[in-house]
Amino acid sequence: MRIAVIAFDGITPFHLSVPSLVFGNIHGDVEKSVFDVFACSIDKGPIRTSAGFSIGIDADLAALKAADIVIMPSWHDDCRAAPPDLLDALRRAHKRGARMVGLCLGSFPLAEAGLLNGKAATTHWQAADTLAKRFPKVKVDRDVLYVAEEDVLTSAGVAAGLDCCLHLLRETCGAEVANRVARRLVIAPHRQGGQAQFIERPVPASRSDNRFSQVLEWVAEHLENEHSIDSLAERAAMSRRNFTRHFRQATGTSFKQWLLSQRLAHAQHMLESGEASIEVVAQKAGFGTALSMRQHFRSAFRTSPSAYRALFRESVAVKAG
Secondary structure, three states, X not given: OEEEEEEXXXXXXXXXXXXXXXXXXXXXXXXXXXXXXXXEEOOOOOEEEOOOOEEOXXXXXXXXXXXXXXXXOOOOOOOOOOOHHHHHHHHHHHXXXXXXXXXXXXXXXXXXXXXXXXXXXXXXXXXXXXXXXXXXXXXXXXXXXXXXXXXEEEEOOOOHHHHHHHHHHHHHHOHHHHHHHHHHHOOXXXXXXXXXOOOOOOOOOOOOOHHHHHHHHHHHHOOOOOOOHHHHHXXXXXXXXXXXXXXXXXXXXXXXXXXXXXXHHHHHHHHHHOOOOHHHHHHXXXXXXXXXXXXHHHHHHOOOHHHHHHHHHHHHHHHHO
């Protein structure tokens, strides 16, 4: 699968590197060759970056013809109008079926090309009002980390680009691969909430307290059980107050949010790797009922467990074919 990342003069190096960090770090059961990530430039010759150094990029916008996914990793801070050549290239890529992605301010060229008309989209919160005013046909969501439409994805600012790319990786290769890449990057496989949320980590950021780490590992292995802060504090030989403070410092989130993230990840893995019914998956993941899991699944992933399983198996079938 070929992923084209569009660069431009003045781009921030971090934005340009995000797709490579996510899709270029596939190891283990999935070979690196699953993705071919390459950059192409709007401007001729070496492009200058906001960091003060230049990058030489050989490919131009004609390279989009060979891309399955086209990523606009950002845009100019002044949200200026995009050049006609770029807009035409984006429209042609979308028309022939490429998946389009706008990270951070990268949603502006996609909107200007008309690819977001009638669709929900997001961008950096500081530019959300500008996007909504300039493109009234776009349904701007100011709070979410990313929005995944069928053919177009957009993300909020800076780090949310990683969230968006991990979502795309999860759709393509499954939750287990996405989680492995997230751990390598030391980021959360999935963050709950909007742009102002703390990062949620599936494991403690520090393992200096071995007993505390063992408690969290035990919870992750017994998700089907009921868990309370009091019972876990007792298991860790801590007071409730000390456990809560330690948990927040170690994970950057609350125990309730962390537990939900663990249960969602386990449900994803079961849906991908087995034939268990939705009811059994809900019980094993600790949701109790299929209705509860469906509600949490739709809130987190904007889809149902059944649709997720079908989508993953369709992706696997396409790769196998």
